[in-house]
Amino acid sequence: DIVMTQTPLSSPVTLGQPASISCRSSQSLVHSDGNTYLSWLQQRPGQPPRLLIYKISNRFSGVPDRFSGSGAGTDFTLKISRVEAEDVGVYYCMQATQSWTFGQGTKVEIK
Amino acid sequence: EVQLVESGGGLVQPGGSLRLSCAASGFTFSSYWMHWVRQAPGKGLVWVSRINSDGSSTSYADSVKGRFTISRDNAKNTLYLQMNSLRAEDTAVYYCATAPGIAPRAPAHWGQGTLVTVSS
Numbered sequence: 240d241i242v243m244t245q246t247p248l249s250s251p252v253t254l255g256q257p258a259s260i261s262c263r264s265s266q267s268l269v270h271s272d273g274n275t276y277l278s279w280l281q282q283r284p285g286q287p288p289r290l291l292i293y294k295i296s297n298r299f300s301g302v303p304d305r306f307s308g309s310g311a312g313t314d315f316t317l318k319i320s321r322v323e324a325e326d327v328g329v330y331y332c333m334q335a336t337q338s339w340t341f342g343q344g345t346k347v348e349i350k
Numbered sequence: 351e352v353q354l355v356e357s358g359g360g361l362v363q364p365g366g367s368l369r370l371s372c373a374a375s376g377f378t379f380s381s382y383w384m385h386w387v388r389q390a391p392g393k394g395l396v397w398v399s400r401i402n403s404d405g406s407s408t409s410y411a412d413s414v415k416g417r418f419t420i421s422r423d424n425a426k427n428t429l430y431l432q433m434n435s436l437r438a439e440d441t442a443v444y445y446c447a448t449a450p451g452i453a454p455r456a457p458a459h460w461g462q463g464t465l466v467t468v469s470s
Contacts, residue, residue, distance in 0.1 A: 276455040280395075287445055287463055288395065293456030300452075331395055335455035338409060339385060339397040 241265055241334055245342035251350045258319040260345045262332030267312050269336070276335040279308055279317045282344075283328040291330075292317065324349065352376040352459045354446050359464030366436050366468070372429040372446030372461055380404070380424035383449070385457065386431050388442035388466075398444070399431065414440075436468045 242265040252258045260279075268275045279292040290299045292308035295315060305320040319326055327349060332342040358370040372384070386398040399410045399420040408420050419432040429446050443463040450458050 274454070278453075278456040280457070282395075287460040288447075288457070289460075290453060290456055290458040293453040293458075297453070299456070299458055329394075333395075333457070335449070335457075339387070339400070339457075341387075341395040341397065344394040 241268070241337050241340050243332055243334055243340050243342040245330075245332055245345050247345060248343060249346045249348070251348050252319075252322045253350050254324065255321050258322050258326075258347060260317045260330055260332075260347075262310075262315045262317070262342050264313045264315075264334055268334050269312065275311065277308075277310070277315050278333045278335065279306075280331045280333060281326075281328050282331065283325075286328075288331065319347075322347070322349070352450070354448070354459055354461035356444060356446055356461040356464040359444065359466045361467045361469065362436055363470050364437060364468055367432070367434045368436065368466060370431040370433065370444055370464055370466070372431075374427045374429065374446075374448075377448075377450065377459075379422075379427040382451075384420075384422060384429045385447045386420060386429075387445045387447055387457075387460075388440075389445070389463070390439075390442045393442075396442075401429070433466070436466075438468050440466060441468045442466060 244263045246261045280288040282288045296308045329344040353375045355373045385400040401408050401420045405422050417435045421430045445463045447457040447460045
């Protein structure tokens with residue numbers, strides 16, 4: 240099974256400042272079809288998860304452009320260019336190259 | 351608008367059974383694989399099971415293999431999860447989710463979840 244490891248697990252940030260979350264997979268996420276099925280999800284308190292980014296760097300419909308994804312192979316990053324109050328929540332990386340596996344989650348909170 | 355609505359959760363004793371349902375609307379249900387994901391109180395997301403579009407292929411997490419059964423009724427646009435031999439560690443909110451064609455293999459659509467509590 241592919242293990243997803245996120246760092247940090249907690250990220251206190253100042254409003255308007257950037258935030259970055261790293262995600263590492265235990266093996267390459269490049270699928271035999273050439274795609275890398277790495278996604279990022281946001282879960283606000285009391286809500287179901289919401290898809291932000293798919294295939295490493297593609298923003299899903301309605302996601303603000305302050306969210307961006309990058310990476311390749313086994314190392315990936317989610318960046319929030321300027322954190323807003325509504326960005327508070329837990330962020331998960333997730334791979335779907337081989338079944339589905341989620342990272343442990345990173346809690347983003349305002350300092 | 352895509353909607354996924356779970357139901358069937360509740361309080362059950364250890365060793366008991368429950369069947370969860372996920373009613374889908376707003377998309378061609380029969381064309382998409384469906385998944386169950388659970389989240390224990392205060393914990394992270396854990397994939398539980400998936401089923402392909404016509405129901406001919408299923409897969410399970412090791413923690414539920416042999417106890418849970420995923421199925422679907424494409425005529426009723428409904429996904430199911432039959433949970434038997436329930437344990438305290440199965441206590442969680444259970445979500446159904448799917449990945450639309452525009453975001454392949456990415457879970458863009460989630461239900462609100464249904465809470466399963468296993469306790470005596």
